[in-house]
Amino acid sequence: xxxxxxxxxxxxxxxxxxxxxxxxxxxxxxxxxxxxxxxxxxxxxxxxxxxxxxxxxxxxxxxxxxxxxxxxxxxxxxxxxxxxxxxxxxxxxxxxxxxxxxxxxxxxxxxxxxxxxxxxxxxxxxxxxxxxxxxxxxxxxxxxxxxxxxxxxxxxxxxxxxxxxxxxxxxxxxxxxxxxxxxxxxxxxxxxxxxxxxxxxxxxxxxxxxxxxxxxxxxxxxxxxxxxxxxxxxxxxxxxxxxxxx
Amino acid sequence: xxxxxxxxxxxxxxxxxxxxxxxxxxxxxxxxxxxxxxxxxxxxxxxxxxxxxxxxxxxxxxxxxxxxxxxxxxxxxxxxxxxxxxxxxxxxxxxxxxxxxxxxxxxxxxxxxxxxxxxxxxxxxxxxxxxxxxxxxxxxxxxxxxxxxxxxxxxx
Numbered sequence: 001x002x003x004x005x006x007x008x009x010x011x012x013x014x015x016x017x018x019x020x021x022x023x024x025x026x027x028x029x030x031x032x033x034x035x036x037x038x039x040x041x042x043x044x045x046x047x048x049x050x051x052x053x054x055x056x057x058x059x060x061x062x063x064x065x066x067x068x069x070x071x072x073x074x075x076x077x078x079x080x081x082x083x084x085x086x087x088x089x090x091x092x093x094x095x096x097x098x099x100x101x102x103x104x105x106x107x108x109x110x111x112x113x114x115x116x117x118x119x120x121x122x123x124x125x126x127x128x129x130x131x132x133x134x135x136x137x138x139x140x141x142x143x144x145x146x147x148x149x150x151x152x153x154x155x156x157x158x159x160x161x162x163x164x165x166x167x168x169x170x171x172x173x174x175x176x177x178x179x180x181x182x183x184x185x186x187x188x189x190x191x192x193x194x195x196x197x198x199x200x201x202x203x204x205x206x207x208x209x210x211x212x213x214x215x216x217x218x219x220x221x222x223x224x225x226x227x228x229x230x231x232x233x234x235x236x237x238x239x240x241x242x243x244x245x246x
Numbered sequence: 247x248x249x250x251x252x253x254x255x256x257x258x259x260x261x262x263x264x265x266x267x268x269x270x271x272x273x274x275x276x277x278x279x280x281x282x283x284x285x286x287x288x289x290x291x292x293x294x295x296x297x298x299x300x301x302x303x304x305x306x307x308x309x310x311x312x313x314x315x316x317x318x319x320x321x322x323x324x325x326x327x328x329x330x331x332x333x334x335x336x337x338x339x340x341x342x343x344x345x346x347x348x349x350x351x352x353x354x355x356x357x358x359x360x361x362x363x364x365x366x367x368x369x370x371x372x373x374x375x376x377x378x379x380x381x382x383x384x385x386x387x388x389x390x391x392x393x394x395x396x397x398x399x400x401x402x
Binding site: 046048054082084120126167185195 | 388
């Protein structure tokens with residue numbers, strides 16, 4: 001296992017392996033995105049109280065749920081950087097921060113549009129919305145911290161520490177709707193029965209969209225990591241060979 | 247794993263655990279401030295001063311909504327089914343506003359116990375379904391009242 005672990009840490013090995021993985025992620029992602037979006041926009045029945053506005057949920061929930069993955073991901077990568085000094089882990093951590101900021105911003109914006117129509121306000125300082133905004137600012141903080149420090153080793157360590165600390169906020173976001181009273185509703189529980197709240201006709205397209213957006217996250221992360229590998233390893237022989245082969 | 251790395255890893259885990267406990271305690275201490283709204287029971291029991299700007303969250307009591315014919319003035323009661331607080335409001339209500347709906351209102355209580363709202367927001371629960379399913383459930387006598395759990399006091 002340790003051999004496998006150190007092998008995965010080699011940027012060259014990851015570059016080659018991820019190149020072979022990519023089509024197996026991109027093809028299902030494209031299929032599920034098309035099926036999910038068409039289903040959610042055209043075939044989901046209007047909600048009994050929210051009407052057509054319910055369709056925003058099929059964008060909002062996938063983005064909101066995947067944006068909670070970024071801090072744990074960066075914290076794991078950061079811990080590997082601090083303890084094992086693996087180059088690849090820091091590359092992943094570096095590209096994850098701006099991606100996370102985009103995903104968090106999309107969750108906040110889609111939520112605002114939903115709220116402005118249904119709640120009657122686009123923003124309220126309740127536990128869920130505020131902790132999610134805090135995550136956005138923490139990610140901006142991680143990005144700024146990395147670009148502020150000249151020494152890339154020091155920057156990697158500082159970002160790793162901030163990512164581990166920022167992880168605590170993920171629990172606050174997740175449980176905010178249960179610990180405190182908020183305007184935001186808690187997470188739904190799905191029902192297998194057709195005649196119950198949250199029946200399959202509501203959640204099956206949602207699950208499709210969630211898987212599609214998770215794959216989109218994986219593809220974006222792998223593509224940006226590959227980019228970062230080429231950037232940092234540009235003096236390595238294997239990258240030179242790759243460029244010449246083009 | 248060599249001892250040096252093991253030591254580093256345990257320092258990281260220790261610091262992370264310590265920070266989590268600290269943040270947890272701070273949030274627990276501040277929970278009354280983090281809560282978005284007061285319940286009608288808290289207001290009825292005098293937990294807030296008259297004139298203090300607060301939010302109140304509850305259900306719109308069935309049969310309590312009275313709207314003026316010539317203005318946007320509306321009067322209704324909000325309840326957690328233990329206590330009810332009368333609310334006066336002038337302005338546009340969210341589309342979801344109706345009797346039996348969860349709401350959060352911003353404003354203040356006057357000395358006679360009436361809440362003067364400057365803004366009324368709708369709070370819905372986490373149950374989504376089509377009109378057909380809703381009708382079928384109502385016909386079958388299943389309770390699908392839109393009652394966000396945080397608006398109702400736990401039954402004791």
